[in-house]
Amino acid sequence: DQQVKQNSPSLSVQEGRISILNCDYTNSMFDYFLWYKKYPAEGPTFLISISSIKDKNEDGRFTVFLNKSAKHLSLHIVPSQPGDSAVYFCAASGGGSNYKLTFGKGTLLTVNP
Amino acid sequence: DAGVTQSPTHLIKTRGQQVTLRCSPKSGHDTVSWYQQALGQGPQFIFQYYEEEERQRGNFPDRFSGHQFPNYSSELNVNALLLGDSAHYLCASSLGGKEKLFFGSGTQLSVL
Numbered sequence: 753d754q755q756v757k758q759n760s761p762s763l764s765v766q767e768g769r770i771s772i773l774n775c776d777y778t779n780s781m782f783d784y785f786l787w788y789k790k791y792p793a794e795g796p797t798f799l800i801s802i803s804s805i806k807d808k809n810e811d812g813r814f815t816v817f818l819n820k821s822a823k824h825l826s827l828h829i830v831p832s833q834p835g836d837s838a839v840y841f842c843a844a845s846g847g848g849s850n851y852k853l854t855f856g857k858g859t860l861l862t863v864n865p
Numbered sequence: 866d867a868g869v870t871q872s873p874t875h876l877i878k879t880r881g882q883q884v885t886l887r888c889s890p891k892s893g894h895d896t897v898s899w900y901q902q903a904l905g906q907g908p909q910f911i912f913q914y915y916e917e918e919e920r921q922r923g924n925f926p927d928r929f930s931g932h933q934f935p936n937y938s939s940e941l942n943v944n945a946l947l948l949g950d951s952a953h954y955l956c957a958s959s960l961g962g963k964e965k966l967f968f969g970s971g972t973q974l975s976v977l
Contacts, residue, residue, distance in 0.1 A: 795957075
């Protein structure tokens, strides 16, 4: 039972355009969501997060949107750069005394020059 | 400021053997979590250690055990290795176990 789903295994965009990565979840107890970026042979790197009390969080070129009613979140990267090419993981936490992160399978983003 | 360090980076074992992976958390962090990442999958939570005790455990058999030392470093032990244990093992540290985890580069374990 996959509680966090990233239905697009890969995404290809042109440099300078917008990249939109999507994530769906099924567990209504999740109240904190994160995006991690992973380069080959490295561990995941924290990118941006959002609490369930918000519907948007922005950090530079990265914006995360949360739609709780649809149990959906998305990561927007504007403008996309070749250095953004990596695997992006969506993760969720139940908060409280639940300390684990539940990850999606990831989306490979390729930004073409 | 050193980040999360893991050793070894690669390891090859045979079925039935035992393995120990090591992790040093980021400076100032007191909590260590371990994740298993199989090929093409997202990281799966194994367990978390805080104050030298296992605070939370994921859906992994008892063959997976761990330890946290007074200096907050941690070990992951896997007994009676199976072929299916072949994966990338990631250690992550945080302060107080909060959600923003800092990951190491991982240990690639191959079981033959």
